[in-house]
Amino acid sequence: MWKFIQQFILHPRRTGAILPSGPELVKTMLEPVDFNTAKNIVELGPGTGVFTKEILRRMRPDAKLTALEISPAFCKELSKIEDKRFTVLNADAKRLSKTIKEADYVISGLPLLALPKKDHEQILNEIKKITKYAYIQFHYSPLGEAQLKKHFSKVTKKIALKNVPPAIVYTSIP
Secondary structure (H helix, E strand, C coil), rough: CHHHHHHHHHHHHHHHHCCCCHHHHHHHHHHCCCCCCCEEEEEEECCCCHHHHHHHHHHHCCCCCEECCCHHHHHHHHCCCCCEEEEEEEECCHHHHHHHCCEEEEECCCCHCCCCCHHHHHHHHHHHHHEEEEEEECCCCCCHHHHHHHHHEEEEEEEEECCCCCCCEEEEEE
């Protein structure tokens, strides 16, 4: 947790939250994923790996999880996860489709609302290019909902009230 707080202090717009996601948010974020069929999952902005560890726990033995993290400090922490199904890349989501060709699910903890609108739009365009079944993103505000609806054919939401702070989980279908 201290690594997360340190990264927030050093890079608040890039980290997006002062604390890692809580158990209810993890549960709500992963509800839409069909782990029985998912073979290729991409995680954007995994931070300290709160979602990563649970995704790996639920994944099939032949599935793959690729995480894109922009923070070298978080990449170093994530590289300690020993699982042959997991790859962490120190990469920017603005160039996602150059790195990943297709994903069954894209799970994102990126602080998109803290980014300039141009970057937010570019990342959503990149996500839409590679997503097969669903893109799952949380926000602490409903301000990003209109952009999701602009890029995806169907957008649903759930609220993780017990998370600190409460978060809105959006599931977007290409």
